[in-house]
Amino acid sequence: MLKVFLVEDEFVVRQGIKNKIDWKSHGYEFCGEASDGELAYPMIQKLKPDIVITDIRMPFMDGLVLSRLIKKEMPWVEIIILTGYEEFEYAKEAIKIGVAEYLTKPINSEELLKEVDLLADKIEEKRREQEIKEKYMLELEENSLKERKELFQHLVTGGKSMAELLETADRLDMDLSAMWYNIVLIKIQFMNQTHDEYSNILIEIEERMKTLDNETNLLIFDRNLEGKAFLFKADSKEELEQIQKDYIDRLKAIWADYENVRYFGGVGEPVNRLRELPGSFEAASHAFAHRYLVGESLILSSRELEQRTYGNQEEFNIRSVNPKQIDRSKMQEFLKMGDKDEVVYFIEEFFHALDNSAMNSSLFRQYITMDAYFCVSDFTEGLGFARDEIDAPDAAAGILKSKEDAVAYVVRILTKALELREKAASNRYGDVVDEVKRYIEYNFADEDLSLNLLASHVNFSPNHLSTIFSQQTGQTFTGYLTDYRMNKAKELLRCTSKRSSEIGLEVGYKDPHYFSYLFKKTQGMTPTQYRSEKTGKERGE
Structure with missing residues (x-):
């Protein structure tokens, strides 16, 4: 239910708008009122209405100033300005601020409600578009994460040609071009922590690590339970080693703030060709495997490992x-x-x-x-x-x-x-x-069902659950959920006479347009075409 807030200095007008429209029966919540912008603004900040109806000429703070403040802090709020003044300058300023409607008084209840309804449709359409965008971005993020992991495996195993590697990287908006490369493998462990404490600390550390990201010289790949792989890039070997050292020093400074965190890293050998990365990875892996042989936190390079291993025997x-x-x-x-x-x-x-x-x-x-x-x-x-x-x-x-x-x-x-x-x-x-x-x-009918929600339900991190789910089922979480919902939708299309929009709602898609789009994308036809084809076959046509 959309919330409406009214700002009007004339008491009679304010009471008329408030009481002559049955807001609730028309699907609105009349959440508050005020006699001027100065009183209204803190109330609007607290109540967060969807629509504000305000007079333009009021004492203390007029409607234009109030509108400007609202749009700055809460740009999603739609504003209708009412005024008895028809000066063009007011209308120009209102449009410039982003006011949705500029209506002249007097206006009767039916006309105002009609304008509010039109605005409500606009708000709902914006919300649907945002929901579709968010769902698409979640699906894209999960698929992108999987593709990044696969790209790293191809980089360090030599399983793809240079052209294929660059094409995949370009699709993932990753720049692999450089004169020198090196791989560093890093894992952090938590000593004497419960699962919940571990999850909270890991989230906090990863958020702090993100502030160090520099995609010009560094690409980071998630290796699930084996930590992360850092691919450093630079135009010279000297620059590469300096960038690598500075970054690792900053990581150590972050980890030092956590008493029960142990870290270990394996640093590979710099190479100056992308196809030589498997050698860098092998050197890093040798050093990284040494973490089982030492008790302290350590970032160990392959060169230091050689000195430790073979020196003075x-x-x-x-x-x-x-x-x-x-x-x-x-x-x-x-x-x-x-x-x-x-x-x-x-x-x-x-x-x-x-x-x-x-x-x-x-x-x-x-x-x-x-x-x-x-x-x-x-x-x-x-x-x-x-x-x-x-x-x-x-x-x-x-x-x-x-x-x-x-x-x-x-x-x-x-x-x-x-x-x-x-x-x-x-x-x-x-x-x-x-x-x-x-x-x-x-x-499955809950539109808010997500990987994060399920991860919380089973006490896993979203990343860990995503990996486990993919390994066990051969599908991403999003792919599995979509398939499940589509199968339920097909069942309802075959066995009921419900409209497509109703079926979409029953399988977790409040927006019928998004449901139709997804159904066609996954099934190769619209819900209507599917129903027509299946029922026709059942009748022997």
């Missing part, structure tokens, strides 16, 4: 190795938090951290592979899987005959463990997705 002596000192917790943490794409990087860093020359000893290889086996099998048993899901090390089969065979074996069993973890998580997330589907089933 002593010749290996098997007698000096104490198996109890080997930290199994690093592998356990990787099993809980790592990603399949990181297994190779993690294992390489894990063995280098122990002592690369140690792997030349068959005795040490036997110990470390057995320890990895028991660590992995304990983990998978904890997930509810049988121990024989993991292949035991078999010296006779050649697993322990060389360093390369031992590494390959540990990579294989860790990869298998993460696949089983994904399977278990899929079952767990399956319950969440099932709950989302149930919620859609019972609430």
